[in-house]
Amino acid sequence: MCRWAAYRGDAIYLEELVSSPAHSLIEQSHCATRAKTSTNADGFGLAWYGDRPEPGRFRDVLPAWSDCNLKSLARQIRSPLFLAHVRAATHGSTRRDNCHPFVHDNWSFMHNGQIDHFDQLRRPMETMLDDEYFNGRHGNTDSELLFLLAMQFGMKERPLAAMAEAIGFVTGLSLHLVGSVKIRFTAAFSDGKSLYAVRYASDRFAPTLFAGPMGESGSHCVVSEPLNDDTDAWMEIPPDSAVVVDDTGLRVEAFKPAVETQRLPNLALAN
Template sequence: MCRWAAYRGDPLYLEELVSSPAHSLIEQSHCATRAKTPTNGDGFGVAWYGDRSEPGRYRDTLPAWSDCNLRSLARQIRSPLFLAHVRAATGGGTRRDNCHPFVFENWSFMHNGQISGFERLRRPMEAMLDDELFNARGGTTDSELMFLLALQFGLRQTPIAAMAEMIGFVEGLSLNILGSALVRYTTAFSDGKSLYAIRYATDSKAPTLYASTLGGGFCLVSEPLNDDVDAWAEIPNGSAVVLGEDGIDITPFGAEKPTEAMPRVAVAMPA
């Protein structure tokens, strides 16, 4: 399983998540504590927003702990919204095109999880893409394909509903082709204005997701960046998170399209 961290709020140096904390993302790349395996050494990437609508991005196949450029960039780049990811490959080779975050136009996306039986599902999933999105596919991962499918299903207009429709499509395809469906899915994605996240699984083993205040904003992480347990709120399985101008909003999430009438989830955020 991969590890990731994302932030939205007042401009912040990337190093505040990537390299400075005691359990920073670089530390998690070789010593994760809340994942199946402690090592996430199959590449890394960061995407950040600045003056332009499209995000800047830096990715490489080196382990995050061994790339001196990552620490240097994280110390110099200051952004109000950014995503960072360290990869433990569950499918797809170790190559730059398979490293997260993935970007398309103004959107950025990163993922931790898996689709069981993906190799048998890949071709019909790709067949759902129009020519523009199919031609945008650069790698071979299930993560990138799920991102493009969400765009196909309307991510630009209704981000959370598009993700719900995409996951429902994948589950239906799995049932038809494999006879069963196993999707584990924790993701962060952004249009450059709001930061979204989803924690979901068809079983009880959704990859972890935590939230906390940081500086003048909020961060979302796969696992806490320090040992202060009171500073981190765990996001429940089956939740969608939106970080926007009005702060953090958490609602129930399922594979079927959620409705506006669904109740809010009570999650106590650290003061």
Template sequence: MSFQHFPPMRRVPEQRAMCRWAAYRGDPLYLEELVSSPAHSLIEQSHCATRAKTATNGDGFGIAWYGDRPEPGRYRDILPAWSDCNLKSLARQIRSPLFLAHVRAATGGGTRRDNCHPFTQGTWSFMHNGQISGFERLRRPMEAMLDDELFNARGGTTDSELMFLLALQFGLREAPVAAMAEMIGVIEDLAESVIGSILLRFTAAFSDGKALYAIRYATDRKAPTLYASPVGAGYCLVSEPLNDDVDAWAEIPDGSAVTVGKDGIDVADFRPEKRSAAKPLRVAIPA
């Protein structure tokens, strides 16, 4: 699907999402052009979101950007984005062809730096808007699926970080979208086994420093919002538009996987991969 074929932005405000985020891939851009300069920049959204369940996203923030090295740089803090003068200074000075930025409204996990997005591992970065219902009952069996290296890399307590590590476990480096599909399918199967039902909402962006990926999906068809727009010689993906230009922003449909690469933007259908008998869960489900 080409960008021109996206449906126009809906005018009805959404009331589904928690955090807010923005991501960009294209010719190098100063971070401030998404983070602080637009009329409805990410910093503005941190205290005045218009398409979110709550208007305030003040439980920390983070940015991850790619430059001359394979692994991303990262800056995170627990301060509200609007009150950190360092964030505006960094955003004004850092110019990058690919970056992720996030402001947090916590739905689980304490307000601490290692719970702030984006999360990074090697060359990969990841940020998420959404939640897993009943996560505390699923956390231990999810952690048990990780090998020692990835288990020891877990620094925080959020479902978001654990989903990122599970995607790495399931082959994110080799097949990014397929690994996310397997990760979500495994969680759905696990929730059905442990809880008897599943409610998962997942709108995420992730990158290896070459391509930018995003997924919008929910088991109840109420996924947190995702919009796309050309910005300069690149594309921007956001939780909500950065300005009031309705024609500039297209809503990405629920059940979609987005890839932004050197040849432009592509949107494809997304659905979880259910495990077959040949690929059983590798963990015993606690009673």
């Protein structure tokens, strides 16, 4: 399982989440405490927003703790909104195109979890994408394909609803083709203005998610696991929840995808 951290608020140096805290993201890459595996060595990535609408991005396949460029960039780059991720691969080979965050236009996305039976679901999921999103896919992970499916379903206009529809579609597809479903989904995504996060699973085992304030200015970070031992500073986000961080602050709301079957007849599922 992967580890990640996201931030929205006053501009800060990326190192304040990535490398400086006692349990920073780099520390979590080889010593995670709230994941099935403590080591996340299959690459890392950053996506940050600055003066342009689209995010900057840096990814590599090295373990986060062994890349001197990551620490240098995190020390020099300041941003009011950024996503950072260390990867433990489930689907997809260890290559740069499979490292999170994924981006499309001004949107960025990163994920901790998995879609079971992805090899059987991949082709019909791809069939739902028009040329813009199909050609925007560069890796072969379930995470990137789910992100593009949500974009196809209207994430630009209604981020959480489109993500719920994408998960509901994959749920219906898995039930139709496999007869069962297992989706683990704790993710963060952003359009450069607001930060969204979701904690969801089709069973009882949703990957962890926490949120906490940073400073006294209404800034917040959302993380896979706390960045320090100050347990009072971190709120655990319950399963079946979404987090929104915007100009009004941080709020938590229900997130419960419905099984989507209406689109299934449009696919060639006989095989």
